[in-house]
Amino acid sequence: MLATKHEPQDAFAPGWQDGAPRRQASELLSSIESVSVVRRLGRGEQIYGRDDPNDHWYRIVSGMARKSTLHSNGRRQIVDFLMPGEYFGFSACREHLFDVEAVVDGTIVACYPRRRVEALADSDPEIGRGLRQISFQSIGRLQARILILGHTWALEKVGAFLAEMVERSSADSNPTLVLLMSRYDIADYLSVSVETVSRALTVLRRRGSISFVNKHHIKILNPSALQC
Amino acid sequence: MLATKHEPQDAFAPGWQDGAPRRQASELLSSIESVSVVRRLGRGEQIYGRDDPNDHWYRIVSGMARKSTLHSNGRRQIVDFLMPGEYFGFSACREHLFDVEAVVDGTIVACYPRRRVEALADSDPEIGRGLRQISFQSIGRLQARILILGHTWALEKVGAFLAEMVERSSADSNPTLVLLMSRYDIADYLSVSVETVSRALTVLRRRGSISFVNKHHIKILNPSALQC
DNA sequence: CGTAGTCTTGAGTATCCTCAACGAGGGTGG
DNA sequence: CCACCCTCGTTGAGGATACTCAAGACTACG
Numbered sequence: 001m002l003a004t005k006h007e008p009q010d011a012f013a014p015g016w017q018d019g020a021p022r023r024q025a026s027e028l029l030s031s032i033e034s035v036s037v038v039r040r041l042g043r044g045e046q047i048y049g050r051d052d053p054n055d056h057w058y059r060i061v062s063g064m065a066r067k068s069t070l071h072s073n074g075r076r077q078i079v080d081f082l083m084p085g086e087y088f089g090f091s092a093c094r095e096h097l098f099d100v101e102a103v104v105d106g107t108i109v110a111c112y113p114r115r116r117v118e119a120l121a122d123s124d125p126e127i128g129r130g131l132r133q134i135s136f137q138s139i140g141r142l143q144a145r146i147l148i149l150g151h152t153w154a155l156e157k158v159g160a161f162l163a164e165m166v167e168r169s170s171a172d173s174n175p176t177l178v179l180l181m182s183r184y185d186i187a188d189y190l191s192v193s194v195e196t197v198s199r200a201l202t203v204l205r206r207r208g209s210i211s212f213v214n215k216h217h218i219k220i221l222n223p224s225a226l227q228c
Numbered sequence: 229m230l231a232t233k234h235e236p237q238d239a240f241a242p243g244w245q246d247g248a249p250r251r252q253a254s255e256l257l258s259s260i261e262s263v264s265v266v267r268r269l270g271r272g273e274q275i276y277g278r279d280d281p282n283d284h285w286y287r288i289v290s291g292m293a294r295k296s297t298l299h300s301n302g303r304r305q306i307v308d309f310l311m312p313g314e315y316f317g318f319s320a321c322r323e324h325l326f327d328v329e330a331v332v333d334g335t336i337v338a339c340y341p342r343r344r345v346e347a348l349a350d351s352d353p354e355i356g357r358g359l360r361q362i363s364f365q366s367i368g369r370l371q372a373r374i375l376i377l378g379h380t381w382a383l384e385k386v387g388a389f390l391a392e393m394v395e396r397s398s399a400d401s402n403p404t405l406v407l408l409m410s411r412y413d414i415a416d417y418l419s420v421s422v423e424t425v426s427r428a429l430t431v432l433r434r435r436g437s438i439s440f441v442n443k444h445h446i447k448i449l450n451p452s453a454l455q456c
Numbered sequence: 457c458g459t460a461g462t463c464t465t466g467a468g469t470a471t472c473c474t475c476a477a478c479g480a481g482g483g484t485g486g
Numbered sequence: 487c488c489a490c491c492c493t494c495g496t497t498g499a500g501g502a503t504a505c506t507c508a509a510g511a512c513t514a515c516g
Contacts, residue, residue: 079374090364091367121356121360125350128353135364136320136363139318139319140321146377149419150419152303182461184463191379193506194464195504195505196504199504215512215513381472410493430496443481
């Protein structure tokens with residue numbers, strides 16, 4: 001259903017090695033694919049859980065996953081959506097701090113045993129550079145998340161969310177956006193209530209900024225209207 | 229005035245290399261100090277600016293810095309406070325995406341030319357591992373930020389902010405907290421208005437959760453009351 | 457076809473933002 | 487040394503926004 005998509009952030013391609021050609025992170029790291037194990041997950045199935053030993057890194061091949069945590073008051077918070085080509089599971093801790101579950105049925109994830117990848121990186125500096133680049137991309141995603149959460153109004157948050165999803169999901173400038181996640185997921189991602197997400201989408205629709213093909217297929221009519 | 233403090237996140241010490249002793253990141257990377265240049269900055273002075281070439285990494289030696297950006301509507305958002313021992317400036321982009329300025333007068337920062345550090349990492353896998361570990365710590369900080377921003381109520385945000393500052397600033401469990409930044413900085417960090425920050429602190433004070441030695445020295449009377 | 461989960465809309469209330477005023481503290485200049 | 491200015495911090499009043507609770511429509515799936 002979903003094609004495997006690599007390197008959604010082309011603007012983030014490693015340009016810092018002036019002598020080297022600009023290559024995709026996935027390409028840079030093709031050599032670690034030899035130690036990867038691929039898993040296929042059902043909807044809601046867990047990839048790893050909080051407190052699980054931090055002994056693998058991961059990459060979404062197709063589908064989507066959500067990284068989440070449960071607050072003490074019972075509210076769920078989604079820290080990140082993981083999309084095809086994106087690596088995750090990096091932690092400075094011995095254990096993972098979040099749960100990661102598949103958002104859609106049939107999500108495929110590549111698992112990399114960390115010690116074996118570390119060993120590869122030890123033997124080949126280029127792999128080490130690739131890993132660093134990947135973790136820098138993760139930092140970039142998280143900082144972008146913080147900017148979205150930093151908006152004052154829910155309408156801005158939802159607009160910025162749609163813009164982020166367009167950015168991350170379609171390499172071509174396709175104005176049609178497929179939101180694989182539920183409204184509840186979006187709400188827990190933006191830290192607003194489900195009703196507020198729904199209302200904000202309605203406002204954007206009434207304004208003519210977007211239109212619905214169906215509940216999860218959205219056409220972006222006025223991309224610039226989403227930015228604020 | 230401020231002592232140099234390394235490795236504030238001891239819980240994040242590299243425990244993933246079972247055979248190796250658990251060493252501090254700063255220690256792991258002592259070999260890169262040979263290429264560092266130390267700068268001393270005045271209050272508000274810029275360490276790097278948006279669109280500056282991404283050719284250095286940095287570490288706060290003493291004092292504090294803020295990483296910020298300006299939204300299109302003129303509002304400033306602070307993405308991170310940088311504290312002694314913390315590394316920053318990692319980006320997958322060719323340019324930096326944020327401004328970083330010193331919060332207090334006399335902030336000292338160590339600057340590492342990226343290409344020279346990369347070259348060192350190429351020649352010594354241990355340095356590469358240390359760099360990865362450092363970027364993982366940065367990821368951990370950003371995820372913690374997202375959790376704080378994810379709180380619904382301003383009082384929770386401010387409480388979580390104080391808890392984070394206690395966590396990050398005092399290695400010993402000293403209940404006195406020095407907030408080097410202004411209320412405006414806190415507001416832009418938590419994405420609430422200055423007035424709301426002020427009111428929340430007042431509420432916490434009236435509740436007996438905290439008390440003020442002066443405007444920027446806070447005693448934490450009931451740490452658990454901050455968490456929610 | 458029925459059930460459970462999802463999505464939307466409405467009503468009422470609580471929170472937070474904006475505008476405004478005032479006080480405290482530090483620095484500068486007369 | 488004091489007056490003045492400027493920034494920062496606090497508090498109040500009013501209004502806008504978002505949350506909670508509730509109900510109903512729609513969808514997916516068995």
